[in-house]
Structure formats: structure tokens, C-alpha cells
Amino acid sequence: MIKPLLSVRNLHKKFSRDIKYNLYYGLQGIFADTVGFKTNYMKLRKKEFWGLANINLDLYPGEILAVVGANGSGKTTLMRLISNIYHLDVGSITGQPSQKITPVFSLAVGMHPLFSGKENIYIKGSMYGMTKSEIDAKMDFIKEFSELEDHLDEPFGNYSSGMRARLAYAIALATDPNIFIIDEALAVGDSVFKAKCFENMKDFVRQPNKAVIFVSNHIRKVLMVATRVLVLNKGQLIYNSTDIKEALNFYILNCLDHLEEEQKQIQLKIVQEYDL
Amino acid sequence: MEPLNAINEISKNSDLQDSLYPKRKVSFLPLWRTIFKNIRDYSFFIHQLSRLAIIGDFKRSNIGITWLFIAPIFSVIMWVFFNSAGILDPGDTGIPYPAYVLLSSSIWGFFVGMYQKASNILISRRNMIITTHFPHEVLVVERALVHLIRFIIPFLINIIVLLLFGVRFNLIALIFPFTLLPLMILGIAIGLIVSLLRVVAVDIAKIFDSGIGFLMFLTPVIYAPKIDISWLSPIIKFNPLTYLIGFSRNVLTQGNFYEPVPWAICTLLSLIFLLIVVRIFFIAESKVVERFISI
Secondary structure (H helix, E strand, O other), X not given: OOOOOEEEEEEEEEEEOOHHHHHHHHHHHHHHHHHOOOOOOOOOOOOEXXXXXXXXXXXXXXXXXXXXXXXXXXXXXXXXXXXXXXXXXXXXXXXXXXXXXXXXXXXXXXXXXOOEXXXXXXXXXXXXXXXXXXXXXXXXXXXXXXXXXXXXXXXXHHOOHHHHHHHHHHHHHXXXXXXXXEEOXXXXXXXXXXXXXXXXXXXXXXXXXXXXXXXXXXXXXXXXXXXXXXXXXXXXXXXXXXXXXXXXXXXXXXXXXXXXXXXXXXXXXXXXXXXX | OOOHHHHHHHHHHOOOOOEOOOOOOOXXXXXXXXXXXXXXXXXXXXXXXXXXXXXXOOOOOOOHHHHHHHHHHHHXXXXXXXXHOOOOOOOOOOOOXXXXXXXXXXXXXXXXXXXHHHHOHHHHOHHHHHHOOOOOHHHHHHHHHHHHHHHHHHHHHHHHHHHHOOOOOOHHHHHHHHHOHHHXXXXXXXXXXXXXXXXXXXXXXXXXXXXXXXXXXXXXXXXXXXXXXXXXHHHHHHOHHXXXXXXXXXXXXXXXXXXXXXXXXXXXXXXXXXXXXXXXHHHHHHHHHOOOOOO
């Protein structure tokens, strides 16, 4: 039996709808943690809601797992938890020892406009935990993949959004992760580069112990690359299927859930026409 | 449609036992071992961030890092002007007043700068923190390094000015850099606490900022420690910064140790305070990160 690369169990995360309550609970949390007070995380306080509730999922080698869901459904929160950016309060995230996860949330973060493309490779690479020698060893790969060799001495601020995306994506890929998380990060970039990235994604997961989690609401792209689709709705995992088309139809219908049946069918047809 | 129980079925099949993100140990030795390991593993990141902070500011300027020299020269001119105009009556400072105030304000600036840098580490790097996992202690080290580098250049100018004012140094002055350590420790400790509050209790953080600014007037920085003002004298006496700053200043300008016993006590207390704060910081910061708003 194939072991999953990653297993998420009983994951919960709550947030506050109100800014002031959010900060107040934060202050309360600092105090409670400092003095060692035990609090019941599973109890919602005033103005709180479950950003994620009882999430269970496995990610297997070779998968390109697409995560879709309406805005605010908890996709990015889930990715931040899987990437260890958010603290894990309830639930578990287990995996194979010493495996590496590289998330790409925003391609521009960590890149500095006044510094050259090459300098930014060192900055962003080091942010991912790479040493100088590791970055040097990957320099040719980054130049080749980004196709920006002639521009690497120019200030990053002069790059077009597409060029920025190329460079940032190439650096993330150079970290050689086991699990590559791409959260809406391929919304920019020219068509040729995007196609290259999607092809690369497919090649990437053919290697042993590699998988991709692809967060996107661009359903045509999901249809092209995903091997499985998860649908999130209001913090809950409501659908999990390897039938990509059916899963996407379910997702669209779920987004239109607030409409009457007749209107829903009309809207579904429109969305399918444009996106599928 | 695959129903929810299909998802649950998957969940029962997994036999992975290794938690990818075990809870950070916060007891003394494991905590500091992890901190040092992380600093070593991310040393290249610290180098890159420090380079960014120092060079980045001056990238668009034609005269670049020359600004590091210009700012302290203006500061010298300002204090010489105040003194010659007779605006300030500082009490007996032992050395020419502009030299005294220049050095004191420079040492004070070192402490406050360290506080400001540490107190902003989470907010100023929030975009980075919210998109990439890395140990946040590297930010503290980077801030301290940048602050030290930025302190050295104006400080060397101050030394030249002190010589011009006729201040002479003896061998004891060589220990001056080490006397800055307690100020650095205290600045980082207060700053780290405020860095958490800056995310979840902005008003309290602002009170700290204003309080630190006001504290300068309660510390013998622009006046002598023996100033004779009835309400101020006890405050000066019980203010740890009186000893921490006075000790550094006297080592350099007079070649002696200002109130060594209270200084040693304040140094020890600052160190204990830092150890406590670091523990609190690493217990609380991971949870504070999710309170960042509008990112």
C-alpha cells in the first residue's frame, strides 16, 4: 500500500469576525499561554467562527491535488497550516521524516525592486532556508527555467509582472521540495510560461515522493492538471474526487447554492461556457 | 458525488506517525539549543536580510551610505549650538557639555534603537512571515546586527568629536563595546514583548513607545546624574538606565566604573528579564501571527 506524503487529521482553526475581538482574543491568548492556563479551543467565543473545521485529507506521491472553493472557504488557511505558517491548535499534520514543503502564496513577497534579479535569487532562496552553496548550485537551473538570463543584472523593479512570476516560481522550484504548494500564484505570467509551469508540475510529480497542492479557482487550469479535487466550503471539506469534471461541476453548483434552482442552472451554463 | 464518509474513510487509512510540526520546546536548554541551531541554519538568510536593510535604504540615493556620516554631524552641530546659546544648564558633567551630551545621546540612541528594531520585528516583516515558514529568531539577530553596524559609524564620528573637545581615553575605554551589551539585552527584551503587543494591543504598544521617549528625560542623558531637582533625583536613583548608560559613558570618558554594584545588579536583572521574555515570545508569537489583519 502506498503511504501518503502528508496526512491531515481533525484539523480545526477558528478566527474572529471582528477586528477588536480578534486582537482581544490574541492578547488573552498571550496571557493564557504565558501563565499556562488551559483553554478549550473547541469552544467558539463571541464573534468567532470556524475558518476550518474537522479537515481530514491525505496527499499521495504523484498527485496534483487541486483545492477549490469560494472566496473565504478556508483554502489559504489550510495551506498556511500545512506549511507551518499558522500554529496548529487542534488536529495533526503528519508526514514522512525530513520531507520538505515549499509553499508559494505570493510570488512578489521577499523580492526587492531595488535589487537585481540575481540578488533577489539569493534573497528569496535564503528565505526558503537555502544556503549560498545550495543557491549557487541551482543558479543555472533558475536561469534556464525562468528564461531570464539576459535580465538578471537588471533591477527587479524593472521586470514585468510576468518576468517576476517566472523568477519567483523558478526559485521556489529550485528548493526541490517533496510537496510544492501553489496558492493562486500562477494567476500572472504569460501563457507560454504558465503552460511551461503546468507541464513542469506534471513532470515534477512523476519523480518519487513528490506531490503538488494547487489552490486555484481557475477551473479550466484545474481540469488540465489536477489528478484529484477537494472542494472547501465555509471551512469544511465537502467534496473529494478524482473525477475532476464532476468535482468542478459540484464546486460551481456549490458557489451558486444561494440561487433558486432555475437561476442556478442558467448561471451554471454561463460559467461552464466560459470556464470549462 | 463522493460523499463525506469517503473522505473519512481515507482518514482512517493513514499510518503516518511523524508529526511534521512538533510543538516547540520552551524549557530553557532545548529552547536555546533550537534558537542557536536555527540561527546557524539560517545564517545566510540573516546575511541577506542585513544586507537588504543596510544597502536597501541608500540604493536610490546618490551619496549612498555617506548619509550614515552626515546625520551624526548634524547632531553634533545641534548640541554645540544649544550649549553656546546657553539654552541648557546640565549640571556638572565632568567633560565639555557638547561632548557629554553627544556621547550620552549616542548610548541612549543605541538602547532606544535596539528597542525600536526589536519591537517592530513582527509587524515590519509580516508579509514575509505570513507567506513563508522560517524561524523568527533570525529576524531578531538580523535587527541586532543591522543596529550594531549602523551604530558604529556615527559612534566613530563621536569619538573624533570627543577628541576635538579635549576628552582623552585610557585603556579602560577598550571595554566600552562590552558595556553596551546590557543595554542591548534590555532593549531587545522590552522590544520583543512590545512586538507581540503591537499585533494584538496597539494602544499598549503606543504607550510603550511614548514611555521610552519620555524615559530619556528621566535618565541622565542630557544632564548630569547629580542634578539637584527634588522630584527627579529619586527617579534617577532607581532608574536602571542611569547605571547602564552612566557606566558605559564613564568607561569611555573618565576611565572609571560608574556605580559598579548597581550596574552589575541591573545587568543581571536585564539578562534574567531577557531569558523570561524570550520564552514568552516563543510561546506566544506563533499564535500572534494568525492575528495579522488585512494581509
